Amino acid sequence: MTTEVTTGESGLAALCVLAQQTRELMDAVAVTDVGEGELVAVTAELTALTERLNAVRRGTPQPFEIGPGGTVRHLGNAVTGAANPYAPPVVIEASPEGGVRAEISFRPLHEGPPGLVHGGISAMVLDHLLGQAVAVAGFASMTGTLTIRYRAPVPYGRPLVATAEYTRAEGRKTWADGRIALPDGTPLVEATGLFIVPSAWLGRDPTDPAQLTPGDAGWPPPVTGQDG
Numbered sequence: 001m002t003t004e005v006t007t008g009e010s011g012l013a014a015l016c017v018l019a020q021q022t023r024e025l026m027d028a029v030a031v032t033d034v035g036e037g038e039l040v041a042v043t044a045e046l047t048a049l050t051e052r053l054n055a056v057r058r059g060t061p062q063p064f065e066i067g068p069g070g071t072v073r074h075l076g077n078a079v080t081g082a083a084n085p086y087a088p089p090v091v092i093e094a095s096p097e098g099g100v101r102a103e104i105s106f107r108p109l110h111e112g113p114p115g116l117v118h119g120g121i122s123a124m125v126l127d128h129l130l131g132q133a134v135a136v137a138g139f140a141s142m143t144g145t146l147t148i149r150y151r152a153p154v155p156y157g158r159p160l161v162a163t164a165e166y167t168r169a170e171g172r173k174t175w176a177d178g179r180i181a182l183p184d185g186t187p188l189v190e191a192t193g194l195f196i197v198p199s200a201w202l203g204r205d206p207t208d209p210a211q212l213t214p215g216d217a218g219w220p221p222p223v224t225g226q227d228g
């Protein structure tokens, strides 16, 4: 799945730059130690900026779509979306060993146990990576169950590697395995997931948004236009 924005999409490109700046803002908030007066002053500026952005609002984040070049793109996704400041964003690529892989470096913003990454953040990344692994194997689907084994604490501020691969299918059910590991391959978190092609999607190509009816199980609702 690509999150790339091409020339001719300067508005989207500007939105992605804004999202990146917002990530840096969030990082700064997580670790700032400036005095109270500065905190109050910055908050006032941010309140004004938030009002400017809210002047014209969409109904939903940037949509799941077929992007330039024919690849699936979801700029609003919470894990991979370049236009979503909550997303790291994780950049997923095909793994030479099969399946998918992503290099990821968590940040202080992701803290759970002091000095370490929150287990829910690791699970979120693995959920998406496993979902992508079954999708590229031809089984675009929704997570039914996700089992996580936390083998060692996950540090932030260090490059890590996340990988996942489709393992098997039975009818509409598919399974995938994945892990987050140190660059030397030492596993930190392991995951197994059961993914199910929703009955509502049967007979349709879920990578073609035109074939999906808004409101399908789990399907992102359509952009409903501006409400501002």
Ligand SMILES: CCCCC/C=C\C/C=C\C/C=C\C/C=C\CCCC(=O)SCCNC(=O)CCNC(=O)[C@H](O)C(C)(C)COP(=O)(O)OP(=O)(O)OC[C@H]1O[C@@H](n2cnc3c(N)ncnc32)[C@H](O)[C@@H]1OP(=O)(O)O
Pocket: 001, 064, 072, 077, 127, 128, 129, 130, 131, 132, 135, 140, 141, 142, 143, 144, 145, 173, 194, 196, 197, 198, 199, 200, 206, 207, 217, 218, 219
């Ligand atoms: C994020 C983008 C999503 C869009 C994806 C679309 C296209 C994808 C293309 C590319 C995508 C690339 C990447 C995708 C990346 C990430 C994926 C992230 C995925 C998520 O983060 S997604 C959010 C969390 N996920 C949910 O929000 C699911 C809520 N839920 C439902 O939407 C339904 O519940 C559903 C669809 C699961 C089943 O509904 P259904 O009506 O189709 O099936 P039904 O109930 O008939 O069950 C049939 C058989 O499955 C068994 N079964 C049912 N549910 C089970 C469960 N939970 N665990 C174990 N077994 C289960 C039954 O026991 C029966 O088994 P049996 O046949 O043996 O009796």
